[in-house]
Amino acid sequence: MAALQTVLQSNANIARLPSGIVALFVGATSGIGQSTLQHVPAPHIYSVAHPQTVAAHETHLASLSKSNPTATFTLITADVSLVSEIDKIVAAITQKETKLDILVWSDTREGLEPSMSTRYYSPLRAVQQLLPLLNAAPIPRVISVLAGGHEAQISKAELDLRDSANWSYWNAAVHAATMCTLSLERLAHGNPGLSVVHWHPGAVATPGLAKWDKYSLTPPNQRSQDEAGVRGVFLATSDQYAVQSGPVLVPGGLGGVNKSGGGIFLVDADGESIDNEGVLAGFRERGVDEVVWSHTEKVWAECAARAGRPKDEL
Template identity: 30%
Template sequence: MVSYKEIKASNALINDTNAPRVAVFVGGTSGIGKFTVTALVATDASVRVYLVGRKSSEEHTRIFIQELHTINPKAEVIWIEGEVALLAETKRVCEVIKSKESHVDLLFLTAGYAPFGTRKETAEGIEVAQSLEYYSRMLFILHLLPLLGEAEAPRVISVLGGGLERTTIDLDDLDLKKPGNFSGIQAQTQYIPMNSMTLEKIANDNTNVTFIHSWPGSVNTGNVRRGLEPNSILAWFIWLILEPLITLFSFSDEESGQRHLFQCTSAAFGGRGVPWHGPPGINSQEQPENGLFLVNRKCSCTPNAKAMHLLREKAQGKIWDHTQEVLRPYL
């Protein structure tokens, strides 16, 4: 466990030299992404941040950008509108960034929500939460890898459920399209190991980039109700019962932002970044070197060795092949 005191001390060392100078936040207009952007800008470092979000969030994001500029006039925050549940839109957003930048230091991915409602598909035929939490994220990574490769200490963070992988993944129906095969619980237990397996594969092929699959613990972002019918019984139950419980046991917005800023910058993960004098992080293959780090809510590495070994042996190749097939038209 990394104490909050240690995290704040580390983040206090962030400056123009070691801050991620160009950062892309997908899902940075609300929740953990927004908290982390705020923490990064508040370091007073000279950074350029791309905020990617839906058109419906543009108005309040403009206000948020003004607030960030007040906090740190040196920070440049750029809004890019994009419905990234659509892979064609994800590709378009990536092309915009690639046209403007020669390198990217940080790619921070948080778009998504708990899919507790009925199955809903995008116009491209992909379940919405799976597109946001998996396919779109992997497409962003694959498109921006050349720019990440040009950075001094590049880092990719996918916030979902690192360390919570289970081996119950359905390899015969990775997209959960078979009748009766989709539920909120099954979806999350499917999307989490898909993230970890593909991130590990990409990390192994790109050893100059640090990858983190983060489990944030309880943070009241409001996403638990997204995707539900507003006046449904389940939506009312979550609003009246579940969300107050989440709030009771949650990190504050500020602490969540600081903990994820630590993951964005500390040399605890991969040995590059803000100096770290504590024990080095252990990656998913239980090595103290670059690769994929499964990081829990206390910023400790949890290799989840038994599940990851079985997934690596039986599932990784199938997940990668399937992912390549889905993403190929957009690469």
């Protein structure tokens, strides 16, 4: 377990990172993503906000600018529940940047109506489209905040999970997390210099989690949102979660974190590796990862058609 003091010790060494770090945060308008955003010291940060949350997020970024005057914050307005909106994010960054060092995606919905688009189709599209910029960075990293390590059996016949008979809050979360891990493994395999972390942060006292109070389903022993943010920065910068060594060395006393058989880091709330090879190895052996990827590309193409653009311009 990475104790909080150890995490803070590591984060204190972030100044050793190469100059000109560029980071993109999607889902940083509230919850874990917002807290991670306010702790990362990257000099140039892009943050994506839904049109309805732009005003509040502008105020938050203005506050961060005062506390971190050397940083530049760029706000991108996009509805990430629409896969076709991902091109707005990609275009805004590729027009100005030659590399992308850190991509952090967390589920902004957090509430009672989780979306497969915000949890899976949109984030994977963003990673795929931003691979050229990520590969141009010296130590690129992608952080997915969902339910890494909790992958379970899924039906290849209903990957879009549209049948309400198969839907429940937890089933939807696990389904999206499973598809996310399989696709992230595929992308990591084709991009060996890219470090990918799929994080299950556990129970965190976010505004989204508070929505469960009226159902008496709020989990006990919640971690503070601030601590979750500090740990998010640790995952995004420490060599503990890197496929190649970098400047933020692993603090003394911490053991190594293992990658999944597919080459990504599946970690729990404390930053420890989760071994779920009993499930994932079977998926790879049966080619489920390829089925998931083929399905995903089909959905992207359908979204492009509805948006009136050819597939390669999604």
